[in-house]
Amino acid sequence: MGPIKTEAPENMPRLGNAFSRWLGRCLLRMFGWTLEGTLPNEKKIMVALAPHTSNWDFVVAMPAIMGLGVKISYLMKKEAFFWPMAGTWKWLGGIPTDRSAAGGVVEQVASYYAEHDKCWVAITPEGTRSKVDKWKTGFIRIAHRCEVPVVVIGFDGPGKRIVIDKSYYSQGNYEAEADELRDYVNEKFVGISPEHQ
Numbered sequence: 001m002g003p004i005k006t007e008a009p010e011n012m013p014r015l016g017n018a019f020s021r022w023l024g025r026c027l028l029r030m031f032g033w034t035l036e037g038t039l040p041n042e043k044k045i046m047v048a049l050a051p052h053t054s055n056w057d058f059v060v061a062m063p064a065i066m067g068l069g070v071k072i073s074y075l076m077k078k079e080a081f082f083w084p085m086a087g088t089w090k091w092l093g094g095i096p097t098d099r100s101a102a103g104g105v106v107e108q109v110a111s112y113y114a115e116h117d118k119c120w121v122a123i124t125p126e127g128t129r130s131k132v133d134k135w136k137t138g139f140i141r142i143a144h145r146c147e148v149p150v151v152v153i154g155f156d157g158p159g160k161r162i163v164i165d166k167s168y169y170s171q172g173n174y175e176a177e178a179d180e181l182r183d184y185v186n187e188k189f190v191g192i193s194p195e196h197q
Contacts, residue, residue: 008069009041013118015071024066033060037164039068043118046143046150047072048181052124053191057155064162073112073121075105106141113146125178131196135182137174144170154185157192
């Protein structure tokens with residue numbers, strides 16, 4: 001698996017322009033990080049970003065996203081979508097969620113997938129930067145409900161790499177699949193702050 005190609009696949013949701021892609025790549029090089037793997041040519045995927053061990057994950061991921069020109073959607077509390085920021089959050093891919101709503105977050109994200117022709121949603125399975133014994137299963141439940149593949153993108157802290165890794169479709173065995181993916185990620189990747197992994 002070598003450095004990623006700069007050409008974006010046809011079905012990938014796009015955001016930004018030539019300048020933002022150039023800036024993102026410059027920032028990534030300045031931080032000393034590289035991207036590896038192959039971007040999936042899929043209109044809709046669930047991205048599992050792991051291991052999530054540090055606030056630096058976001059700092060490193062943002063220039064990578066900019067450099068690729070990909071629009072990555074993410075979950076935000078609906079309270080954050082107030083004027084004048086609501087339009088900006090939505091343009092950047094923010095999905096307003098209400099955890100108290102009927103059907104929960106799974107149904108809300110399922111509706112978001114249904115409303116968009118191209119949609120990549122990213123979730124950190126740990127749900128926190130602290131060390132956890134088990135991953136949350138929400139990302140797998142959403143992927144199964146929406147019939148979209150889960151794509152694992154791993155943070156390799158020591159090697160300063162962001163790796164676009166395996167892809168699979170959930171069979172509905174949420175707990176077992178989460179445990180299997182967690183073991184896989186922990187064997188293959190070491191996060192930026194390993195003590196939290």
